[in-house]
Amino acid sequence: MSRSLSLALPPAEPALSALTAAASVLAQIATSGEGVSRAALGQATNLSRMTLAQRLLALQTAGLVREGDSAVPSGGRPTRLLALDPTGAVLLTADMGETHMRLAVTDLSPTVLRQELVPFRIADGPEAAMERLAMGFGRLLSDLGGRRFVAALGLSLPAPVDHRLGRVYGPSILEGWDDFPLGDWLRARYGAPVAVENDVNLMAIFEHRRLAPRPDDFLFVKMGTGIGSGIVANGRLQRGARGASGDIGHMQFLEPGAPLCRCGKRGCFEARAAGWALARDLSNQGLPARNARDVIAQFEAGQPEAQALILAAGRAAGEALGHAVALLNPERIVIGGTLAHAGEALVAPIREVLRLRCLPLATSDLAVSAAPPVDEACLIGAAHCARELAFGPEGTEAFLLRYRSWLEAA
Structure with a gap:
């Protein structure tokens, strides 16, 4: 390298x-x-x-x-x-979680060259987290050796994101981070363009890029502790007017006794099929579970209660996705997240409900599959976004000006 x-x-x-x-x-x-x-x-x-x-x-x-x-x-x-040339420059990417951030340096292909898992605390605030991030990037670049030109950076956040301003937007687990200009902070530190994006959108980009043939119209649904989706239309990620598109987890299905969602409303898709909701239902049946991983562990152990809940989650997903299919007419749907480890047990009832609820024109060639999570998905998705910023029509001239200055300083 x-x-x-x-x-x-x-x-x-x-x-x-x-x-x-x-x-x-x-x-x-x-x-x-x-x-x-x-x-x-x-x-x-x-x-x-x-x-x-x-x-x-x-x-x-x-x-x-x-x-x-x-x-x-x-x-x-x-x-x-x-x-x-993939070795011509590097991209720096970070995937922020709740207790750890996964950092990586990639080439321009993008392939991960080095990565590191760094602990942090949300409560310490965004600036402290960014300082830890920068120190981690410094270690990774040092490990690679030699001079490396940073073409762009990509940041994945587990929160709603205003990608134009590079900030967290609205309620999320990143409490207190809303007004901090994450993108501006990183641009000032590295003098390079920065892509700040919601994690599910980046998972959608990752899954879309590795499909062959690559569909123009694609829907990715993450079913883990929470539920969200990423939408690709005409080959491009769709963020919506304020970056809130794809919030499928809070589509509501009002019925008598509709469960309470953690957002405060009743009948949300999440409240019926997310990992936290299935863990709640499993615990109520005498099988203690805290999260989606515990649900999958019980499912893989052959517990009939867990298997029944996965089947019900698939049917609920089919109902929610029926509306999405009617609106978007995707060519391919991929189910990711922790619950995707259930494979066909989750996906088969989704297909069946879609077949019953949607017009044949929308489902005759629709492929629905499961893709268990990949640790580097958000990192590589963020690298794709960062590379697009650096080498897009509006970014290439600025990239070459910076690159020329870097060469002259060698």
Whole structure:
């Protein structure tokens, strides 16, 4: 994972001069996925062959772009595709929990290079947490060795988020953090763009990116201690006007004796099917349980009470998702979170209720599956968001200005 030898010293001055003019070229390459040909780049940027060659040379000399080893047919001579060099810079990502934060340094692919679990206390406040985060990032970068250019940062929070302001918004477990400018704090510390996002949205991005083929319209539902969802429409994450989209856990189903939700309302989907609600119901039946993990442990041990509750949770999820399917018409639904460990026992009743409640046009090709949680899901999802900030159409020029200054200081 070491940097190429060409970055041991600053590139020649002509290459540096051309570097900041290459923003449109770099943006096209960064968003191309598997790679892009020179011909396609020329068409997308409207640059002459000579100008394009100069800007590609600057990007390659700087270690930001590389040419693929294998050639692909092009109608004439085989051509090699150009892609972002994953070792050209790093991304810093953090996944904040209730008692620990998981920190990582990733390359630009993004692949986790180093990670660390750091304890913290919500009650100590956001600034204390950010200081611990920065110290952790410092250790991880030191462990990697060498000079590393930080392209962007991504922060995952277990709370509603105003992603434009980079702040916690509304009631959450991060009590007292609402007015603290997390994004601004990190930008001031690192001089790099910062993506601040809700954890379920980042899980949705992670699951969406690893599906093959990747659906344009996708719904991820986290069923753990709480319930939330992430929505991808036309290939892009949908946050809503204030970042509150996907709050499926508090869709209400009013009926006689509807259970009380921890939000204070009655009949919420969460109050019927979240891990905390199933643990409540299991305890009421004489099998002590505190959370979703305890429910799954009882389920895997073959306890019929736990198995019945998982079946009921699947049916409740089917009712809630029936409304979502009618509104969004997704091509794929993935159920994640701790309760997803139940697999088909949870997913089969969801499919059955959707089949009964939704129009055949919406369900005939709808795939519903379970994906047990991955520890790095939020980290990698945050890295995708951070990379999009750094290399999007509005971020690439600023990235190259910072990168050029970093090279000149080498």
